[in-house]
Amino acid sequence: MRILKVQEPISGGIFLTYKCNSQCRHCMYACSPRLRADWLSFSDAERIIRNLSEIFRRKYPRGYRRIGVNLGLHFTGGEPFLNYDLLLKLVRIADKFEVPSLFVETNAFWAVSDEIARERLNRLKEAGLHGILISVNPFILEYVPFERTLRAIRIAREVFGDEVLVYQEYFYSQFRMLNINERLSFDDYLRRVGASGLYYAELIPMGRACYRLGKLFRRYPAERFFAGSCIEELTRPWHIHVDNYCNYMTGYCGGISLGDARDMDAILSGINLDDHPILEMLTSDRGMKRLYEFAVKEYGYKELRDGYVSKCHLCVDIRRHIIQETDEFRELSPKVFYEGLESNGGCL
Ligand code: SF4
Numbered sequence: 001m002r003i004l005k006v007q008e009p010i011s012g013g014i015f016l017t018y019k020c021n022s023q024c025r026h027c028m029y030a031c032s033p034r035l036r037a038d039w040l041s042f043s044d045a046e047r048i049i050r051n052l053s054e055i056f057r058r059k060y061p062r063g064y065r066r067i068g069v070n071l072g073l074h075f076t077g078g079e080p081f082l083n084y085d086l087l088l089k090l091v092r093i094a095d096k097f098e099v100p101s102l103f104v105e106t107n108a109f110w111a112v113s114d115e116i117a118r119e120r121l122n123r124l125k126e127a128g129l130h131g132i133l134i135s136v137n138p139f140i141l142e143y144v145p146f147e148r149t150l151r152a153i154r155i156a157r158e159v160f161g162d163e164v165l166v167y168q169e170y171f172y173s174q175f176r177m178l179n180i181n182e183r184l185s186f187d188d189y190l191r192r193v194g195a196s197g198l199y200y201a202e203l204i205p206m207g208r209a210c211y212r213l214g215k216l217f218r219r220y221p222a223e224r225f226f227a228g229s230c231i232e233e234l235t236r237p238w239h240i241h242v243d244n245y246c247n248y249m250t251g252y253c254g255g256i257s258l259g260d261a262r263d264m265d266a267i268l269s270g271i272n273l274d275d276h277p278i279l280e281m282l283t284s285d286r287g288m289k290r291l292y293e294f295a296v297k298e299y300g301y302k303e304l305r306d307g308y309v310s311k312c313h314l315c316v317d318i319r320r321h322i323i324q325e326t327d328e329f330r331e332l333s334p335k336v337f338y339e340g341l342e343s344n345g346g347c348l
Pocket residue numbers: 020021022023024026027028029030031032077078079107140
């Protein structure tokens with residue numbers, strides 16, 4: 001029996017939902033307005049936050065409030081402000097358990113006026129939130145008018161002072177230089193700045209980006225990605241995520257569940273890989289080759305004619321194919337992730 005050892009998490013995020021007002025081309029978790037509005041339940045949230053807070057208590061000084069992308073706990077999704085009441089309740093629970101570095105990640109679509117933005121942020125602060133991360137990039141700009149992003153940043157700085165992360169600052173400066181106020185389509189963005197405008201983008205070719213941004217990357221045959229193993233990504237303790245179905249996910253690997261985060265002891269005591277054949281392959285040497293051959297043989301997977309932009313593209317395309325054929329692999333979860341990919345199998 002092979003056991004996958006999982007380290008205690010040192011930082012992470014909790015998804016309220018996969019639903020989002022946007023459908024960004026780069027979204028690693030394939031969130032979308034088209035997905036069902038399934039929300040994290042209050043009782044699940046309480047168990048998950050309690051579990052994480054007990055672990056974080058051993059890792060952070062008591063009362064630690066500085067925020068950082070890879071620190072403490074954040075609420076995310078999907079877009080957490082789509083269910084503001086739930087967000088507020090979760091912040092109160094996290095405050096009760098004295099969770100360190102507590103922040104929310106948002107695309108700022110809700111900042112439609114100064115009054116609304118101030119009211120929402122002040123209430124979250126009063127509930128115990130330490131800070132906020134506001135996402136800025138050309139993909140969100142297709143959905144959220146930049147004036148709302150600017151407003152959210154300005155008022156967040158009034159409310160949270162230094163505990164405001166603008167991710168990425170590069171695009172914040174670039175859009176201001178370009179005098180953008182409204183939405184801008186990605187094609188228009190590229191026309192204005194050229195592909196070099198994306199030079200500093202931290203673009204990870206995973207999730208939906210493999211399909212919707214394929215034209216930005218070179219493509220290779222599957223064989224190119226056969227070497228190595230994903231054990232490092234899949235057991236990484238920093239920036240883990242727990243989704244609204246309680247799936248415990250690592251390494252930004254959307255759609256791969258290590259188990260149920262309501263039972264962290266079970267996950268941390270090691271995962272029996274005999275019960276998780278796809279995890280077993282992905283964490284073994286030349287695991288991608290094994291997964292590819294398995295999918296071809298057992299499920300009739302066909303290599304993409306146009307090739308793949310990354311090993312994660314090959315991985316997610318195979319998993320998407322398998323989940324269309326069978327529900328038997330519990331580690332391929334949740335299904336909504338695969339539904340949100342917008343994959344037609346080729347390069348869009
Ligand atoms: S990247 Fe963020 S804003 Fe864009 S679809 Fe995903 S969750 Fe929504």
